[in-house]
Amino acid sequence: DADVTQTPRNRITKTGKRIMLECSQTKGHDRMYWYRQDPGLGLRLIYYSFDVKDINKGEISDGYSVSRQAQAKFSLSLESAIPNQTALYFCATNRAGEGYTFGSGTRLTVV
Amino acid sequence: GENVEQHPSTLSVQEGDSAVIKCTYSDSASNYFPWYKQELGKRPQLIIDIRSNVGEKKDQRIAVTLNKTAKHFSLHITETQPEDSAVYFCAASTGNQFYFGTGTSLTVIP
Numbered sequence: 001d002a003d004v005t006q007t008p009r010n011r012i013t014k015t016g017k018r019i020m021l022e023c024s025q026t027k028g029h030d031r032m033y034w035y036r037q038d039p040g041l042g043l044r045l046i047y048y049s050f051d052v053k054d055i056n057k058g059e060i061s062d063g064y065s066v067s068r069q070a071q072a073k074f075s076l077s078l079e080s081a082i083p084n085q086t087a088l089y090f091c092a093t094n095r096a097g098e099g100y101t102f103g104s105g106t107r108l109t110v111v
Numbered sequence: 112g113e114n115v116e117q118h119p120s121t122l123s124v125q126e127g128d129s130a131v132i133k134c135t136y137s138d139s140a141s142n143y144f145p146w147y148k149q150e151l152g153k154r155p156q157l158i159i160d161i162r163s164n165v166g167e168k169k170d171q172r173i174a175v176t177l178n179k180t181a182k183h184f185s186l187h188i189t190e191t192q193p194e195d196s197a198v199y200f201c202a203a204s205t206g207n208q209f210y211f212g213t214g215t216s217l218t219v220i221p
Contacts, residue, residue, distance in 0.1 A: 042213040
């Protein structure tokens with residue numbers, strides 16, 4: 001079945017380290033997104049991309065960067081991880097005007 | 112930008128009763144309103160959605176209503192079952208970004 005896959009599923013990293021979260025999809029969707037989920041805060045948008053050459057900041061992009069390597073791949077990097085970036089991260093994809101398909105999630109802990 | 116508020120944050124109902132979750136939005140240009148269900152440890156899954164040209168939509172035991180004038184929309188679950196226990200998120204979109212509510216944790220008590 002067409003799906004959205006995230007790697008790794010879980011990661012523990014130290015403060016100051018650079019870390020990359022990866023997302024790949026076989027849905028054939030053009031649009032890809034990165035969200036973080038924190039208890040009580042819901043899902044907040046970090047970055048989004050509507051095309052391979054299109055990158056846009058979301059509401060909480062500070063401390064993060066992204067790369068859209070191909071239509072099917074969208075990676076999120078934390079340049080220098082800090083403890084308040086500990087969260088559950090979701091990738092999502094869609095076509096214009098349609099609902100999201102979310103990836104399986106990456107639980108990141110920064111110690 | 113858009114601001115989506117969701118209430119209540121927690122909701123407990125007896126099995127068989129109905130559950131209602133309400134969301135308000137601020138941007139009158141929003142025209143697509145999906146609802147997601149997230150079970151513990153899993154990804155959010157789309158369960159129902161409604162567009163601004165429709166006032167109500169039903170799918171078996173779940174329904175969504177939209178009041179564009181008041182800028183609010185609601186999820187209704189009838190005949191609740193224990194497997195309905197989850198966190199539910201509403202969202203609003205103008206066609207580009209989606210803005211999410213903060214979630215409602217629904218517990219169905221057997």
